[in-house]
Amino acid sequence: MSEAPPSITLEAGKESIEELAEAAEAQFKRLVDIFNPKNNKLNFLLLALPITLYFNFQHSLQMAFVFSMIAIAPLAFLMGKATEEIALRTGEAVGGLLNATFGNAVEMIIAGMALYAASQNPDVVETMVTVTQASLIGSILGNLLLVLGLAMLYGGIKHSEQSFSNQSGQMNGALLVLAVVALIVPSAFHYNGGTSDAVMKLSYATALVLLFIYGCSLLFQLKTHVNEFSSGGHGGGHEDPEMSIKDAWILLILATVLVGWMAHILVHSLETTVEKWHLPELFIGVILVPFFGNAAEHFTAVLVAGKDKMDLSIAIAIGSSVQIALFVAPIMVLWGWVLGVPLPLEFGLLETVAAFGSVLITISILADGKTNWLEGVMSLACFAILGMAFFFA
Structure with a gap:
């Protein structure tokens, strides 16, 4: 031949x-x-990324702190976009696991970086632990009161009354109550005479239980009772992917790396910002960090509410809170254990009361399966009161 x-x-x-x-x-x-900002207006905020690097290079840490928070918002959106694209091609089970893992990846990265910084510098342990705990509580408050409040207000203005299926809302509400109980018990145990070591042991054991419950909830929604939750308005199975699986993974990895870089700068500049601007650590952790970290989720939940898709809007807000309470918080407690940084599930009185109150208000508002703009105003008013309390704390 x-x-x-x-x-x-x-x-x-x-x-x-x-x-x-x-x-x-x-x-x-x-x-x-x-x-490209022409395809998504939120991408204009990506300009904050090079500005952050400039101020960080110039050692202007306060400005680097501000712009790193702003840069995280569009990067979080891109992470969410990539995760959705991958989920469309991998099926509900794997897609659900990806959404659970990356849905609150920004909070995990920021909190993880803060605990790592604390493990490397004993002088900042107290600040980093306080901010980490506050950011976890702040994410729950932000999703339940701010995101859901804005969604109900915006949707209520366009539609006089919006109805939704409360099947998933009831289950997520029960999971949130369980999570709040898990936050209250270590505090009550400590006030009842428990030592700090005993509180930490209780926190580690509780974290493992919460992770087990979260795994069971995923199994319940994605496997054994998937039909009961398929009518929640997600419509994921009817959407066509907009990018190849390879492009989606490249985008996810790139956005995650950039978020990690911005989170590193944010954590590195946090102590200086607190000292120079005299900002309360609780206010930074509860209000500022979760607001920018969840900005993309906020935007999506409000937009779909305006399209009369309250099922999806509520699923985004409450589902994210459940992830924070049952997945992210326990993971951070165990991560602190590995690093030798004690991060108990014992939160301050104000944080605990705020979390319990936000869950109670949200469950009460959603109990009848209907929402309107006044209920949105009520949620936003509650968030404003709590925000002022943390600012003056």
Whole structure:
């Protein structure tokens, strides 16, 4: 059998190289389009990323702190976009696990970075632990009162009354009550005479129980009772992917790395910002960090409420709170254990009361399966009162 002439082999190799180059160029253009502000207005905030790097290089830590928080918002949106694209191709079980893992990845990265910084510098342990605990509580408050309040207000203005299926809301409400009880018990145990060591042991054991409950809830929703939750308005199975699976993974990895970079700068500049601007640590942790970290989720929940999709809006807000309470908080407690940084589930009195009150108000508002703009105003008013309390604390 005769061999192909060298000229033909070289030509075939040249064509394959050109095809690979064209494919790489096309892939690069698709990724650039994802970051294009014309396609998503939130991408304008990506300008905060190079500004953050500039101020960090100039050692202007207060400004680096501000712009790192702003830069995290669009990066969180891109992480969510990539996760949704991957979930569309992997099926409900794997997609649900990805959403559970990356849905609150920003909070996990910031809190994880803060605890790592505390493990490296004993002088900042108290500040970092306080901010980490506050950010966990703040994410719950922000989702239940701010996000849901804005969604009910915006949706109520466009539609006089909105109805939703309260099947998933009832279960998530029960999970939130369980989580709040888990936050109250260590505090009550301590006030009843329990030592700090005993409180930490109780926190570690409680964290493992909460993770077990969260795993059971995922199994319940995604496997054994999936039909009961398929009518929640998500519509994921009817959507067509907008990017290839490879592009989605590249975007997810890139956005996660950039979030980690911004979180590192944010944590590094946190102590200086607290000292120079005299901002309360609780206010930064409860209000500022969760607000920017969850900005993309806030935006999505409010928009879909305006389209009369309150099932989806409520699922985003309450589902995210459940993830924080039953997944992120326990993971951070155990991560602190690994690093040698004590992070108990014993929160301050104000934080505990705020969490319990927000869960109680949300469950009361959603009990009848209907929402209106006044209920949104009520939630926002409660969030404003708590925000002022943390500012003056």
